[in-house]
Amino acid sequence: xxxxxxxxxxxxxxxxxxxxxxxxxxxxxxxxxxxxxxxxxxxxxxxxxxxxxxxxxxxxxxxxxxxxxxxxxxxxxxxxxxxxxxxxxxxxxxxxxxxxxxxxxxxxxxxxxxxxxxxxxxxxxxxxxxxxxxxxxxxxxxxxxxxxxxxxxxxxxxxxxxxxxxxxxxxxxxxxxxxxxxxxxxxxxxxxxxxxxxxxxxxxxxxxxxxxxxxxxxxxxxxxxxxxxxxxxxxxxxxxxxxxxxxxxxxxxxxxxxxxxxxxxxxxxxxxxxxxxxxxxxxxxxxxxxxxxxxxxxxxxxxxxxxxxxxxxxxxxxxxxxxxxxxxxxxxxxxxxxxxxxxxxxxxxxxxxxxxxxxxxxxxxxxxxxxxxxxxxxxxxxxxxxxxxxxxxxxxxxxxxx
Numbered sequence: 001x002x003x004x005x006x007x008x009x010x011x012x013x014x015x016x017x018x019x020x021x022x023x024x025x026x027x028x029x030x031x032x033x034x035x036x037x038x039x040x041x042x043x044x045x046x047x048x049x050x051x052x053x054x055x056x057x058x059x060x061x062x063x064x065x066x067x068x069x070x071x072x073x074x075x076x077x078x079x080x081x082x083x084x085x086x087x088x089x090x091x092x093x094x095x096x097x098x099x100x101x102x103x104x105x106x107x108x109x110x111x112x113x114x115x116x117x118x119x120x121x122x123x124x125x126x127x128x129x130x131x132x133x134x135x136x137x138x139x140x141x142x143x144x145x146x147x148x149x150x151x152x153x154x155x156x157x158x159x160x161x162x163x164x165x166x167x168x169x170x171x172x173x174x175x176x177x178x179x180x181x182x183x184x185x186x187x188x189x190x191x192x193x194x195x196x197x198x199x200x201x202x203x204x205x206x207x208x209x210x211x212x213x214x215x216x217x218x219x220x221x222x223x224x225x226x227x228x229x230x231x232x233x234x235x236x237x238x239x240x241x242x243x244x245x246x247x248x249x250x251x252x253x254x255x256x257x258x259x260x261x262x263x264x265x266x267x268x269x270x271x272x273x274x275x276x277x278x279x280x281x282x283x284x285x286x287x288x289x290x291x292x293x294x295x296x297x298x299x300x301x302x303x304x305x306x307x308x309x310x311x312x313x314x315x316x317x318x319x320x321x322x323x324x325x326x327x328x329x330x331x332x333x334x335x336x337x338x339x340x341x342x343x344x345x346x347x348x349x350x351x352x353x354x355x356x357x358x359x360x361x362x363x364x365x366x367x368x369x370x371x372x373x374x375x376x377x378x379x380x381x382x383x384x385x386x387x388x389x390x391x392x393x394x395x396x397x398x399x400x401x402x
Contacts, residue, residue: 003029003330004295007036012270014046015226017108020270022046027054032330034059040222044070044112067112073156074111077101078194080157081118085196088120091133096121096186097196098162099211099227102204105191106230114223117151117158121199123183124163131161148176165203166210171252175210178252179203201235202248209254212261213391217382219297229265232276236262241278256390263287286388293385327352 001009001023009023010033025033037043044067050060081101088095098119104110122130131150135141139152139159148164164176179199186197198204208228212220236245249255263282265271268291273280331338331348334355338344386392 001026001029002332003032003036006033007295008268010037010046010049011042011222011226012268014048015108015230016270016272017048019272022048022052025049025052025054027056030055030059034063041114042223042226044114045107045109045226047109047112070114071111074104074113074115075192076155077115077118077157078192080155081196082194084118084120084159087133087137088122088130091129093122093126093130093133094183094186095130095197096183096199098165098199098207101191101194101196102189102198103208103227103231105189106227106234110191113226115157117160119160119162121162121165121179121183123180127161127163134159134161165207166214168214169210175206175252178206202244205231205236205245206248206252206254209249209258209261210252213254213257216293216386216391217379220294221297222294225261225265225294226269228261229269229271232262232265233271237275238278246278253390260286260290260389264290289385290389293382324349331355 013020013022098121100115104113107113134152139154142151142153146167148167150161152159166172185200188195189198212224249258259279260282263279264287327349331352335348335351338348
């Protein structure tokens with residue numbers, strides 16, 4: 001089983017444990033699997049792996065430590081979110097939680113989803129009051145700020161205050177207007193005894209798709225894809241798609257993106273097809289292209305950094321023959337030409353070795369011209385992918401909606 005196949009099989013079993021068993025994992029692939037999962041912020045989802053007897057003990061200890069830290073962090077996240085929500089309730093400022101806890105509530109083990117910021121949405125008319133409230137209670141402005149978002153810090157969990165869900169893209173104004181129009185339809189959701197307000201499901205689906213579109217160019221990872229997949233599994237069956245969501249996504253240029261993304265989840269990660277037949281028009285090559293792009297990037301671009309560490313992981317506690325075997329296996333995965341021309345396959349280990357050396361050399365000596373060329377090629381391929389997904393929308397078409 002290749003590393004990519006193992007990655008998909010493990011996530012399939014973690015997301016839908018009632019339908020798929022955890023696959024057997026060769027001892028020599030555990031380190032690489034951990035690196036891949038970590039680069040997409042998914043390390044703790046397949047906690048069942050820790051019960052497998054052949055996992056190397058040092059990695060098992062590390063993985064268990066990460067799991068305990070995540071469960072503690074998740075509890076702190078919910079406590080701080082609850083504290084903030086009480087502040088806004090006492091000040092009579094209506095708000096809604098975005099992403100984070102909302103997405104986690106769909107997971108088989110919510111506490112194993114890695115969390116980031118607390119994202120809070122308020123109406124534009126309440127922005128100044130909200131900022132004043134936070135500052136009066138010890139929150140300090142920090143980091144990123146734009147027309148719809150302001151970052152704050154206090155305690156262990158950063159907070160992002162929003163007055164919209166997207167700031168770029170052809171349909172951003174129209175999408176923000178739609179969300180504001182349905183802001184009053186907020187409903188409470190509960191997670192481990194903590195209640196929090198969230199947007200109606202149509203808005204949540206729109207938010208997830210728009211968030212993935214935004215990050216597609218520089219760092220869409222499979223954590224966001226898992227969020228979307230579990231949302232679809234719970235809320236977006238054929239009836240919901242045909243009666244409401246298809247028209248909504250089409251209105252904002254996201255219909256084809258939703259179809260291809262969901263079809264990719266069905267083919268790679270085990271999302272059910274029973275009752276979710278609406279993605280069947282997606283072309284297999286395009287699903288594969290989307291998967292390969294996301295796989296290469298990692299969560300907010302972390303895979304690019306993880307690639308630089310993977311050579312060291314491969315060398316750890318290995319004999320020469322084991323290293324060459326791993327290089328050969330990874331080389332076959334990464335070298336498309338050898339898969340097309342089998343006569344080249346015996347040299348895949350050499351291709352992968354040179355690739356690692358190039359990355360290390362380019363980083364150490366700041367070979368900016370080569371990195372610029374590489375980045376230009378990558379960006380061009382991303383634009384071509386976005387074109388196929390129907391995401392490069394005409395601004396004039398968007399203005400007609402606003």
